[in-house]
Amino acid sequence: MLSKNSACYALRFTCVLAAVLILTLAGRAQIQPIRVIAFGAHPDDCDLGAGGLAAKYAAHGDKVKFVSITNGDAGHQSMRAEELAKRRRSEAQEAGRRIGIEYEVLDSHDGKLLPTLDVREHVIREIRQWKADIVIAPRPNDYHPDHRYTGVLVQDASYMVIVPDLVTDTPPLKHNPVFLYYSDRFTRPQPFRADIVVSIDDVFEKKINMLDAHVSQFYEWLPWTEGQFEQVPKDPAERKKWLASGPLASRKLQQEWRQALERRYGTQAAGVQHAEAFEITEYGRQPSEEEIRKLFPFFPDR
Ligand SMILES: [Zn+2]
Numbered sequence: 001m002l003s004k005n006s007a008c009y010a011l012r013f014t015c016v017l018a019a020v021l022i023l024t025l026a027g028r029a030q031i032q033p034i035r036v037i038a039f040g041a042h043p044d045d046c047d048l049g050a051g052g053l054a055a056k057y058a059a060h061g062d063k064v065k066f067v068s069i070t071n072g073d074a075g076h077q078s079m080r081a082e083e084l085a086k087r088r089r090s091e092a093q094e095a096g097r098r099i100g101i102e103y104e105v106l107d108s109h110d111g112k113l114l115p116t117l118d119v120r121e122h123v124i125r126e127i128r129q130w131k132a133d134i135v136i137a138p139r140p141n142d143y144h145p146d147h148r149y150t151g152v153l154v155q156d157a158s159y160m161v162i163v164p165d166l167v168t169d170t171p172p173l174k175h176n177p178v179f180l181y182y183s184d185r186f187t188r189p190q191p192f193r194a195d196i197v198v199s200i201d202d203v204f205e206k207k208i209n210m211l212d213a214h215v216s217q218f219y220e221w222l223p224w225t226e227g228q229f230e231q232v233p234k235d236p237a238e239r240k241k242w243l244a245s246g247p248l249a250s251r252k253l254q255q256e257w258r259q260a261l262e263r264r265y266g267t268q269a270a271g272v273q274h275a276e277a278f279e280i281t282e283y284g285r286q287p288s289e290e291e292i293r294k295l296f297p298f299f300p301d302r
Pocket of ligand 1: 041045144
């Protein structure tokens with residue numbers, strides 16, 4: 001039988017142990033990284049739409065993965081497909097390395113993507129394996145069929161990721177992630193709606209540095225398609241400056257994003273120059289304002 005003193009010590013010890021356990025669990029819950037996976041059709045699409053956001057998450061200690069569904073092997077004026085696919089894969093990996101995220105390039109051919117069951121199941125696996133809290137993809141209305149079908153594929157995966165009887169080789173997610181669309185300028189059948197606008201002024205250099213890794217695109221293919229190939233500076237530092245001043249990379253804040261920006265940044269919104277905007281899709285989890293602030297820990301305190 002325990003003496004009164006020993007019983008008291010035992011009780012105190014149990015209390016201290018319980019307190020330590022609660023504090024440890026609370027601490028762990030706080031430092032649990034946010035997990036984000038973004039899909040693009042080509043190995044620079046995610047970078048343009050969410051490179052700034054990804055750089056912010058990476059700096060915050062969160063986990064981001066970019067996945068290009070095609071290998072981009074049709075995006076050049078002179079390189080052959082096989083050689084180009086190899087080059088673009090290594091450019092994508094370098095881009096990811098520059099901001100501290102993972103970057104995977106899948107094997108579908110550029111310009112030939114179709115929303116098949118095979119690719120959909122691959123998308124489901126990617127989202128499940130990443131244990132994503134947030135999934136980002138293009139809207140399924142777009143000029144480019146690869147962009148459109150990437151949007152369809154991710155949209156079609158957005159409920160299936162929690163269904164246990166599908167893709168049984170990869171455990172389903174317990175909770176449906178929040179699915180977001182990148183911003184775009186298409187208006188039919190309806191224009192993009194800016195639900196979440198994040199200032200990327202603090203990581204703008206990082207985003208440019210990421211885009212700069214896609215040499216075959218931003219300094220060769222895209223200027224060539226726009227008749228500007230001769231204007232690209234040869235010097236690496238000069239061409240990066242040229243890229244930063246161009247309309248593609250800079251993603252200036254759009255007027256119609258102002259309202260969402262002001263809602264979260266208050267008076268600081270007036271000073272924001274560069275931003276990325278996202279629309280919450282109807283098909284994933286619908287986050288409350290409180291959850292949005294947890295998933296996007298970049299907004300100033302209210
Ligand atoms: Zn693209």
